[in-house]
Amino acid sequence: xxxxxxxxxxxxxxxxxEGLHLYANRVRVYPKEVHGPVRRAKWAILVACLTIYxxxxxxxxxxxxxxxxxxxxxxxxxxxxxxxxxxxxPQDIYYLTGMLIMAAVGLFLVTSLFGRLWxxxxxxxxxxxxxxxxxxxxxxxxxxARMKRDAGPVSLDVIxxxxxxxxxxxxxxxxxxxxxxMYYADAPTVTREFWSGTAAKPVYVFTFLFTATTYVLAGWxxxxxxxxxxPWPRFQAAMLDEQSYTTxxxxxxxxxxxxxxVAGPKGDCVDCGACVMVCPTGIDIRDGxxxxxxxxxxxxxxxxxxxxxLDRPAALITWDTxxxxxxxxxxxxxxxxxxRPRTMIYAGAMSVVMIVMLxxxxxxxxxxxxxxxxxxxxxxxxxxxxxxxxxxxxxxxKTGRDAVFEITVGxxxxxxxxxxxxxxxxxxxxxxxxxxxxxxxxxxxxxxQPERMGEGSLPLVFNMRDTASxxxxxxxxxxxxxxxxxxxx
Amino acid sequence: xxxxxxxxxxxxxxxxxxxxxxxxELNRPLPKWWLYVYIATVIYxxxxxxxxxxxxGISGYLHGTAGWSQRGDVEQAVAAVGRQRSGYMDKxxxxxxxxxxxxxxxxxxxxxxxxxxxxxxxQPCHGANGTGxxxxxxxxxxxxxxxxxxxxxxxxxxxxxxxxxxxxxTSQMPAFGAVLxxxxxxxxxxxxxxxxxxxxxxxxxxxxxxxxEESNCAACHGDKGQGNPEQGGPRxxxxxxxxxxxxxxxxxxxxxxxxxxxxxxxTRLDPATIKSLTLYVHQLGGGQ
Numbered sequence: 069x070x071x072x073x074x075x076x077x078x079x080x081x082x083x084x085x086e087g088l089h090l091y092a093n094r095v096r097v098y099p100k101e102v103h104g105p106v107r108r109a110k111w112a113i114l115v116a117c118l119t120i121y122x123x124x125x126x127x128x129x130x131x132x133x134x135x136x137x138x139x140x141x142x143x144x145x146x147x148x149x150x151x152x153x154x155x156x157x158p159q160d161i162y163y164l165t166g167m168l169i170m171a172a173v174g175l176f177l178v179t180s181l182f183g184r185l186w187x188x189x190x191x192x193x194x195x196x197x198x199x200x201x202x203x204x205x206x207x208x209x210x211x212x213a214r215m216k217r218d219a220g221p222v223s224l225d226v227i228x229x230x231x232x233x234x235x236x237x238x239x240x241x242x243x244x245x246x247x248x249x250m251y252y253a254d255a256p257t258v259t260r261e262f263w264s265g266t267a268a269k270p271v272y273v274f275t276f277l278f279t280a281t282t283y284v285l286a287g288w289x290x291x292x293x294x295x296x297x298x299p300w301p302r303f304q305a306a307m308l309d310e311q312s313y314t315t316x317x318x319x320x321x322x323x324x325x326x327x328x329x330v331a332g333p334k335g336d337c338v339d340c341g342a343c344v345m346v347c348p349t350g351i352d353i354r355d356g357x358x359x360x361x362x363x364x365x366x367x368x369x370x371x372x373x374x375x376x377x378l379d380r381p382a383a384l385i386t387w388d389t390x391x392x393x394x395x396x397x398x399x400x401x402x403x404x405x406x407x408r409p410r411t412m413i414y415a416g417a418m419s420v421v422m423i424v425m426l427x428x429x430x431x432x433x434x435x436x437x438x439x440x441x442x443x444x445x446x447x448x449x450x451x452x453x454x455x456x457x458x459x460x461x462x463x464x465x466k467t468g469r470d471a472v473f474e475i476t477v478g479x480x481x482x483x484x485x486x487x488x489x490x491x492x493x494x495x496x497x498x499x500x501x502x503x504x505x506x507x508x509x510x511x512x513x514x515x516x517q518p519e520r521m522g523e524g525s526l527p528l529v530f531n532m533r534d535t536a537s538x539x540x541x542x543x544x545x546x547x548x549x550x551x552x553x554x555x556x557x
Numbered sequence: 558x559x560x561x562x563x564x565x566x567x568x569x570x571x572x573x574x575x576x577x578x579x580x581x582e583l584n585r586p587l588p589k590w591w592l593y594v595y596i597a598t599v600i601y602x603x604x605x606x607x608x609x610x611x612x613x614g615i616s617g618y619l620h621g622t623a624g625w626s627q628r629g630d631v632e633q634a635v636a637a638v639g640r641q642r643s644g645y646m647d648k649x650x651x652x653x654x655x656x657x658x659x660x661x662x663x664x665x666x667x668x669x670x671x672x673x674x675x676x677x678x679x680q681p682c683h684g685a686n687g688t689g690x691x692x693x694x695x696x697x698x699x700x701x702x703x704x705x706x707x708x709x710x711x712x713x714x715x716x717x718x719x720x721x722x723x724x725x726x727t728s729q730m731p732a733f734g735a736v737l738x739x740x741x742x743x744x745x746x747x748x749x750x751x752x753x754x755x756x757x758x759x760x761x762x763x764x765x766x767x768x769x770e771e772s773n774c775a776a777c778h779g780d781k782g783q784g785n786p787e788q789g790g791p792r793x794x795x796x797x798x799x800x801x802x803x804x805x806x807x808x809x810x811x812x813x814x815x816x817x818x819x820x821x822x823x824t825r826l827d828p829a830t831i832k833s834l835t836l837y838v839h840q841l842g843g844g845q
Contacts, residue, residue, distance in 0.1 A: 092586035292588060444685035448697040448842055453796035456842060488840055513842055
């Protein structure tokens with residue numbers, strides 16, 4: 069036990085007496101069912117997201133014989149990423165970087181305009197939590213029934229409902245974990261292998277891993293993920309300003325709140341608590357914008373029902389900005405301000421990245437050539453006095469068919485080429501066939517008898533031409549030899 | 558040290574009572590499950606401590622109940638590669654060179670084995686990838702003292718040159734410094750320089766020719782200096798020279814020749830490795 073000072077210990081005891089602790093029990097959230105346009109939109113987005121996630125790996129795409137026919141496939145072992153008619157190689161990874169930058173800036177832009185729309189509608193944590201809550205509600209009943217059962221004694225009724233709920237959760241979690249694997253392997257094949265026990269070990273490991281994370285995060289952790297684990301809520305405030313639309317309780321209209329039956333000056337809020345009961349993170353939106361709020365807007369639907377029943381105007385809770393709220397409180401008219409330096413910078417950055425990416429993608433070469441000079445020996449002198457340099461050449465064929473490449477060399481007069489392994493007579497032109505979707509690697513020997521070597525290095529230019537399409541690429545290399553006597557270093 | 562717990566006006570929350578230069582900390586208690594996760598990781602670490610190697614001692618360490626070690630992992634991996642490799646190496650030992658070359662996978666295995674064996678055994682003299690240096694032949698060029706075919710190279714590696722093996726390749730050049738007069742030596746030097754392709758102006762061509770003929774240089778080097786790989790006679794009509802191409806070096810080599818030696822490798826390397834080395838050296842650029 070660590071020693072602490074008497075004063076510290078006293079303060080500690082005092083805190084505990086006052087009920088102040090460094091650790092708090094989790095407050096269970098029992099969100100109530102809600103109906104309305106916001107809820108319907110949220111269901112629609114949920115169904116769309118999950119359909120895409122579960123169904124996409126099964127979409128087929130014909131790429132010709134012997135090649136994967138899955139529309140989206142991240143083939144890790146063969147280092148290829150297939151996305152419909154696009155095929156990316158590891159060296160194209162910067163397209164992924166660009167997409168991630170666009171996604172990040174896009175998220176900033178949406179957040180600065182509409183608050184945490186991502187969190188409330190499309191974040192996987194929200195989507196699966198929503199789905200799991202729906203199942204919970206179907207099996208265990210709505211908020212009040214669940215609270216009653218959880219508070220009451222353990223009975224057969226409680227047990228079968230809990231068991232059924234967790235079984236359903238695990239089933240969906242398994243389906244989710246299994247679908248993840250299908251993005252990395254041919255879906256029908258990996259499914260067959262999975263159930264016949266012949267799939268690779270990582271398939272089982274990752275299916276189990278994502279089953280477990282889905283079950284734990286969506287079933288048990290829920291809003292704790294958003295509040296305690298996710299970094300985004302912590303810094304998303306930096307994207308918000310007084311012109312951002314967020315889920316807002318119009319306090320100038322609602323306050324002072326109170327029951328309609330009690331006398332005194334009244335705002336529109338009757339303090340019924342409907343907004344708190346439906347909140348999936350268990351907060352009170354009337355306390356203002358806060359870290360835990362995922363901006364899902366379910367409280368809007370809940371409040372509008374109450375307002376309609378009481379014949380009061382709708383939208384006591386609505387999407388609005390801080391600036392508008394201040395203006396409305398003064399009774400002024402408001403107009404949205406979409407164009408702000410912040411949004412323009414985000415939109416501008418996004419456009420720039422998008423244009424750069426599109427141009428880079430549209431003009432990306434389908435053939436590539438690279439020559440790496442031998443490190444040792446730098447050059448070899450042969451009996452006739454000529455110099456020979458060795459290179460490892462790589463011929464990239466992304467054309468989607470077998471390609472016949474024609475390689476020529478320039479820059480050094482009389483340079484002749486020969487492939488080391490084939491050993492044909494030196495020629496000034498080589499023809500090499502590279503199979504579809506592969507990189508041809510060869511050792512190339514270039515011989516020349518330059519009159520002068522200068523400081524020991526001459527520029528050498530390789531040219532590779534695709535005989536079918538006529539597309540050609542050049543590569544600048546060096547031809548090395550002994551420095552001429554008297555050349556300055 | 559906690560001093561006074563206050564209620565923060567803006568957030569309505571209590572402070573922890575800690576204060577640093579006027580900065581106070583809000584008490585936002587962590588959820589208990591977070592603490593439990595922390596405790597679980599501590600318990601996990603105890604298990605890890607018991608199962609895996611964990612604590613150093615004076616003359617050893619705590620091995621852990623699983624008996625795992627990085628060294629053991631490496632040994633297993635090496636053994637696995639060895640098992641895989643032995644199949645290939647048996648094939649390489651049994652098959653003739655041309656068949657190995659025709660089998661792409663086997664050829665690649667042989668080149669890799671050869672490259673590694675070369676770096677371990679040959680590189681000290683011949684240089685990285687057979688670069689060569691003064692007195693040590695470059696292996697990538699097209700000049701061979703003892704022939705550049707697969708069989709020639711294999712024999713050279715197996716028995717060496719001027720080694721202590723009975724079947725070694727060997728050749729000897731007499732020290733002509735003790736036989737020839739200085740002007741004869743100069744003349745034959747100029748004759749060799751002319752064969753090299755760098756004739757000396759004002760050389761005594763007639764005397765050079767005569768000495769080259771009378772000293773029987775052609776028996777090994779050929780009448781036009783073309784060399785004779787059968788008996789290790791170096792080629793003179795070439796731009797590649799083992800002991801230097803300047804006149805002083807050539808003269809010294811005639812007067813008092815240096816003759817290098819190469820050990821017989823069959824005492825250190827198995828036949829499959831020697832064959833792999835042969836294939837590797839052959840493809841450096843000069844194989845015949």
